[in-house]
Each structure stands twice: as structure tokens, then as C-alpha cells.
Amino acid sequence: MDKTAVKNYAIWARTKLIEDIKYKASLLGITEKVIADALPQSTTQEQYFDIGTREPYAIRGVHIAQRRSLAEAIKKKAQESDYLTAYNSIIEEVAYTWFNRFIAVRFMEVNDYLPCKIRVLSAVDGRQEPDIVQNPFDAKLDYTSAEEELISQHQMNNEGDKLFNMLFVKVCNDLSKVLPQLFEVEQDYTELLLNISYTDQDGLIYKLVHDIPEDNFDVNAVDEEGKSVGQVEIIGWLYQYYNTELNDTVYDGSYAKKKLSKEWIPAATTIYTPDWVVKYMVENSLGRLWCEGHPESTLLKENWKYYLDEAQQEEAVQAELAKIKEEYAKLRPEDIKVIDPCMGSGHILVYAFDVLMQIYTQVGYTDKDLYWRTIYMVWI
Template sequence: MNKSAIKSFAIWARTKLINEITYKSGLIGITDKGISHPLDSSTDNIQHFNIGTEKPYEIKDREIKQRDAYIKRIKEKEATSDYNTAFNYVIEEIAYTWFNRLIAIRFMEVNDYLPSKTRVISSETKGKTEPDMVTSPFDTDMEFTSEEKDYIISLKHDNRLDELFRFLFIKQCNTLNAVLPELFEKTSDYTELLLTISFTDSDGIVSHLVNDIPEEDFTEAVEIIGWLYQYYNEDRKNQVINIYKGTVKKDDIPAATQLFTTDWVVRYMVDNSLGRYWIERNPNSKLREKLEYLVTPKNQDFKFVDEKITPEELTFFDPCMGSGHILVYAFDLLMEIYREYGYEDRESARLIVEKNLYGVDIDDRASQLAYFAVMMKARSYDRRFLTRNISINLCPILETNNIPKVDISHIQLDLQDTVKEDVNYLLDVFTDAKELGSLITVKPVNFSEIENFMNEFAEHGASNMFDLQWYNSVYSKMPYILKQAKILSNKFTIVCTNPPYMNKIEGQLKKFITKDYKDYSGDLFSVFIYRNFDYTIPNGYLGFMTPFVWMFIKTYEKLREYIINNKSIATLVQMEYSAFEEATVPICSFVLKNGPEKEKGLYIKLSDFKGGMEVQKKKVLEALHDKECKYFYEKSEENFSKIPGSPIAYWVSENFIKVFNKGTSLGKLAISRNGMKTGENQRFLRFWSEVCFVDFNFKAIDSYDALKSNAKWFPYNKTSYKKSMIY
């Protein structure tokens, strides 16, 4: 995979899309300075806008309604910020909507996953720039009205091919809504009005997408979607970090914390959580042979767990799923487990999506891509999967701040009191959910009764003003709220994630963490480590990739003590300090067990191997093939608590630990101090050559002697320099 080309394209594409959409927005009188009224020459069906030329810019009929919807969206956002922030937010929203759809369609056409089998933004014919969809629009699976057919013929006749391309592209997106509704939502709104893509422009986004990234990169793996998304956000991430240099605002948390997890690290986490869980209960499983990154003891044997479990009972949750990379690999592993159990791939794909995989994220656009990635993975195992109308257990987290609390007791249906209480509870618990995300604790409620109430309401309709108020403000949101509540109130066999790294926190998130997770609040990632134990069944596994500071420094001592005393470390890989190129933090990856374990933890220490993640990957594989290498360790975590501060010092010798066990700490013998400190070196210190010897005293033996001498300067050693100190 050519990550350099992917990165260059994604960063460039974001700027290109935002600039073009902003320009188009300006043509209809909406800029970052404000919203202009149409010119006086406008009518109900036609609006004119002054663009500084002799002829004004014109929009008609449906476009006028789309412009009104665009203004409404900006005003909605402005209610919680200011106009300029709202305008830029909505422009960004439109840009990523079309970016997501472009890269999704490119992936589908290259892999021949489009239902129509007709390429949308490129051609099967080598060297042909006109997309096959534009050449033969009536050969696609899209249904056209007679009016639309005439319009297509007219555009082709007049050689207005880019206009035709945009019309067909939007039509294709709306057609794909039938098979991928959570990515290709109906676009008869303002996003359509501001679409500016062109296939004839050699410097346009379509041309660069088709020509800059090799087709084979789209066929290698669906993980290209995740890399495109991360690089698309890179400029914004850098901008956010540079703007705040400290705390990050609510809307910018996704941009500041989104990191795509390196492929081999994903495999390591999933192999040693999901894979290990299955093998411990099925010791004769052939799955072991397919787990390249499974870490086993030197004797190669895991402790057998006498528990029967079927593939359908395995549940796998990513509470910070991003673009779904971890879920996609878990899908492959689950498929191997189902095959071993005798299932056909088609049935397995359905069960994995319906019963095994779960995920949430605060970032709507990342959630869209995670949904797409998992659906494409399922499609790779079942060519008709997209037509089977199978629901998926992934969702963006919806917050309820702007949903008014409507008293449903006035609704004229026979409601149980618990339904009213449960609905109100769900509306309350998801307040600020876009900020708090999956850290929220959601108690199980009577979901089936709420669903029955929703179905009854849909059947009877609104019969009074209270019904209508409920319908307009809450009803349409309840399916999303119920879906995320079901996921977040559940317990899972495996929880595996790359949590956000952020220690400069503000707003409701800071209040929430300080109140509910004070002992673990050194960083957002440490809060997630602690919180995720509660998502996991007893003796289930949790996989993480995080900064490795939690292993050593005092800030995370409570977290270490909690893990050592109540849980256990199954395996851990500590990377070389600067190995992870995607973030400026030293990292580790590890798997924890949700319960104590007498077996020793398995550790790989890569600190001495400088180089990027490919070097780290190579050294991990070497350690797995040669357990006698000097950087593979087996260590019981009970030893860690024998060292003050309980550092995860897995590499220290038994003799080193005995020193702490049998010896006396310096702190019990004497008080250690910082030594002499001036408090203000610029004021109190001088070089020897700067001091007048008349005012200097070499012989003072204590403070009383110094004071008595009336001298101003006295000898003072400062690191490698000898300096004198003012009295």
C-alpha cells in the first residue's frame, strides 16, 4: 500500500473540497461573513445573487429549498457557538460527506461491489477518462423517470458532461441508500446543492483519486479507508493542537484524538484477546495456526478453561471504533472460528454482523466509514450480502441535549409507568454524549416495552397536541437512542480499542471524569482502560494500544494498583520510544484479563530497536519464533507491587525484586531533598569572574558565620560550573 500517495491525496482533497464548497456557497450569498438576501429581481421560483459580474448567479425551484435547508443547518449550529464557527463547521461537514462517498464508491467500483457493475468515477477501459456511468447511464441499475431521461439526453447532446456526471453521481448515491443506508443517506438537501466535483478537470478531486492512488491499494484491504480518513483529518488535527496548545473544545475532540491503528498491532490485540479466549476453551482448535501474533508461554501451553461456548456467543466491542479497522480484522478471525464450527461463509457473515460485532464512536463521519468497512468485509464473504437487509450493531453516539423532554404521560396510549421512566432516563443519560462518549454508564432498561410503545404510537399516529409534540421532537430520534443504549448497557466477551490520548480536558468531560474517574483521570486513555473493564464479562479479555507512560509514572499508580490487585496482564509489547510515526508519544500494546490470573504475563520489550513500526513488527515476530531471545519475558505481576509505585517493570531480575522485598528503603532511613536551590538563578547567581573579591567570603562555615561577615557573595556549586551566590 502506497501510504505516501494516500496521505498526499487525502490532505490535498480536504483543502480542495473545502475551497470549492466555500466558493460555491459564496455564489448563493452565504459566506463566513454572513448570509445575503437574494436580489430584488428574485421571484418565488428564481433567486438571484450578486457575484460582482454583470449577470447575477441564479438558482431555481428545488435549489431554493436546498439553500433554505443549508441556512437552517448553519443557524442550528450557531445556536451553540457563533456564526463564523457554525459556517466553517457546516462547510467541513459537507466536505467530509462527499469525501466519504467518493472514496466509498471508488472502493466499491474497483472491487466490483457496485450493484450495477458499472464504474461511477472511472472506466474499465484503460486510458478512458470519461466514467462508464456517464458513457452508458441507462445500462446502470438506476431507475430514471421520463423527465430525468430527457434531462440526461439533453445534457449529453449539449456536451454538459460534468453537469451530467454530478447528476448521475448524486443519483447513484441515492440508489446505494437501499443497500448502505447509514453511509449513503438521501442527499436531496443542501449537500447536493454544493457538490462541485468534475471528471474533466485534470486537477480535480476525481482525477487525482483515480490516478494518484493505485487501484491495487483499494483491492488489498478495506483498511485503505481508515488511512484515507486519518490523513484527511491530519491538517485539522494539527490546527486544533496548535490553536489550543492545551484543552481541546468539544467539537474538536474527534480531530484531536483520531489515530488509525497500525495493522500488525490490530492483529496482535485481536489474536491475543479474541483468539486466545477461543483457544483456551478449544485447545485442539486449528485457529492457533492462523494467529500470526498470538503470544504463547515458552512451554507453548495456555491453561485450559473448561467452558463450552459457540461462535454466536462471542461478542466483540470497540468503544472507540474510529473507521473500524479493529472490527474488520475481528470479522476475519470470527469467520475462521465459524468455519471451524462447520458454518458456511454466507451464514457466518450474517451472524457476525448481527450477533458478534459491536462498536460506537463520537465521530459521525468515522462511524460511517466503520459501518462501510464492516459491510464491505461481509460483502467479500457473501456477494449478495448488501441485498439482505441485515442490521448492524455499530452507531455514532447521539446526544440528547437539544431534544426537549416531553411528558409522554399525556399520550393517549396504555403505557406502563416503567416505560415513561425508562424513556426519560435515556433522554437524561445521553446528555453531553458527544463529549463523554462510551465513558457513560448506561443501565439496562425495558427496551422491548419501549419498542412496543414506539410501534403502537406509529400505528395510532398523533391524536392530540401532546402526541404531535412527542412525534416532532423525540419520536424520530428514539430508534438511534435505543440502539446505542442497548450497546452501551451490554457486557462483551472481548473489548478491544485504541482509545483517545488527551490529558488537557475541559467542559463537561472534565467535570464528568473528575467526578466519576478521579483516580484514573491522568489522561483520557487511562479512564478508558478502567471503564472498559465494566464492559467486559468476568474473565473476558481487553486489548489496547496506548502511550506506555501508564506503566511507570506516578500519575497512573492507582490504575496500575487496580490492575495488579484485581485483574491481570496477559501480554504486553513495549515499543521503542519513537517507533509510532503517527503520534508523538511512545506507545505500547497489551491485553488484559478481566480477573486475576496465576499464570505469568508475557512481555516483549522493543526499547533497544530503533526504527518505525515495521522494525517493531519484525522484532515481535522474531520473539514469537524464538522465546529464548533476550527481549521476551515471562513475569508474574505480583512482583510489580513489591516495588514502590508498582511500576510494570517486567524486565527486572528476581534479585532486583528481592532488594525491595528484604531491604530497607532510603525513605525510611532519611529524608531525601532537592539540595540547595536559589529559587531565582538570574538574580542570585554569578560567574566567578563577575564577582568583586572584596565582597566575597571563602571561609564561612554556616549561615551565622556568613551573616556576621557582612559579605555579599559565597561559593556555590552549580552543575558543571562553579558559581558564587548572593547573600
């Protein structure tokens, strides 16, 4: 994985996102100083805002409700601190939300995990225009008649970026059915503040697709020697690098004698765990739990690079350990449950799942059995 490219993009993307979102908010009369009222000529169907140009900025329909929702969110948060802190907090929240979604969609499209079954940020053949923009009706999405009309209108007017924005939001809302926490649709003002482009070579999407090698997202990628270079952990590294500047601010001494507000907690605690550390932890916890009670599981240990055999102990300690192993010997795979109290991106749980599947296989479960067992474990 090209960690330099990943880090450079994540740090730059945070700044770029915040700048773009602040600009979009300013068009709506919302700045770090004030939430301005709409101009007098506004109506219930159309609102206008003074942006210092001859023509005011106009919003219509659902965007009016979204703008109202944004203003209310800032005002409510300001009751906990002050207006500027609340404004910056909401902007940061929206930026982080969209960053998460860009990365998730990029990971899913490279690995063909998207339910819509078409690339959203890029094209399979390397074209600059994403596949979904080129062929929006090939996507497995339920368009309303109004959306179909709007798509056709954008196509006729050569409004590629407007179509791209619309389709990206549509995909995110569709993903909310399967990943509701990441693609929740409750805070609708996040959509209002989105302004992305696939044509801008200095934009977030272009750089995500072109600055970070696609292989870094591909879990099946191999190098010339056949060695796997796929990186399921790239999402975790992107999250950590995104918070680099915030983390530096927390630990540079500025807050040494101050109590951190809750908004700073993620920046202070987001530390990604490298893959080898994950494997060491899981193999010597879950793996040890099983192997100490089932010493016949030698093949499992041979596949675990970071498993450490028990060190020589005094007789008294060995006697106590023998009692523990007797209890472990009674364990069945179905009795084991795993919890990660600091889940983060979840890659510790992903490897724990792999180890569990190895244990199930070792006791005789077939692939068919494992399929249904997996469904059951995910369900509960």
C-alpha cells in the same frame, strides 16, 4: 500501498474541497461574513444573487429549498457559538461528507461492489470519461422520466460534467438504501454545494483516480510474486490523513490550555490502527478466548501470526487461570459476541469477523451454514 500518494491526496483533497464548497456557497450569497438576501427581482420559482458580474447567479426549483436549508443550518449552529464558527463548521462537515463518499464509491467500483453495476468515477478500459457518463442507461438505477430527459439533454449539449454531477448524486442516493449512514439524503444542501468534474485534471476526481494506484483499492490485487497487495485498510488511512492538518493544529500547543469544542474532537482522536496491530489485538483477545478453552484448536493458532502463547505463571496464578479456562471450555461459537466501542472505519470488526468464521469452521460449520449464520449476525 503507496502511503505517500494516499497522504498527499487526502491532505490536498480537504483543502480543495473546502475551497470549492466555499466558492459554490458564495454564488448563493453565503460567505464567511454574511448570508445575503436574494435580489429584489427574485420570485418563488427563481432566485438571483449578486456575485459581482453583469449577470446575477440564478437558482431554481429544488435548489431554492436546498439553499434555504443551508442558511438555516448555519443560523442554528451559530446559536451555539458565533456566525463564523458555524459557517466554517458546516463547510467542513459538507467537505468531509463528500470526501467520505468519493472514497467509498472509489473503493466499491474497483471491487465491483456497487449495486448499479457500473463504474462511476472511472472507466474499466482507462478512458477519462467514467463508464456511467458514457453509458448512463446501462446503470441499474431507477430514473424518473424527468431524469431521463435531463440525461438526454446533457448528452446532446455535450455537458459531461453536469451529467457527471447529476449521476454521482443519483448513485449516492441509491446507495442510501444499503448504506444510509454514509449516504444519508436528509441534509439536502450537501447536494447543492457539490461541484465535481471528471475533465478537470486538477480536480478531486481526476486526482483520486490517477494519483493513487488502483491496486491500492483492489482487495484481490497481487504482486509479481503472487503476494496480496489489496488494501481494505486504505479507507482508514485516507480518513486519518484527511485530518492531518486539523490534528497538527490541535497538538501544536495552540489548544494546550483551552477546552476543545466538539467540532475538534474528531481531529484530536482520529488515529488509524495499522493492520498488524488490529491482528495482534483480535488474535490475543477473541482468539485467546476461544483457544484457552479449546486447546485442540492448534490449527487456528498456526494461522495467526501475532498470537502469543501464555507465559509461564506461578502456581497460584495457574490455578486461577485453570478455573477461567474451564468456563471458556463451555463456550460455543454462537455464545461469542464482539463489540468495538471505538469502531472508526470498522476494520477491527472486519478481522474479528474473519476470526469468528475460522472458529465456526473449526467446530464443523459448512460454507452453507456460515452463509446463513452470516446473514443472521449482520441482521442482529
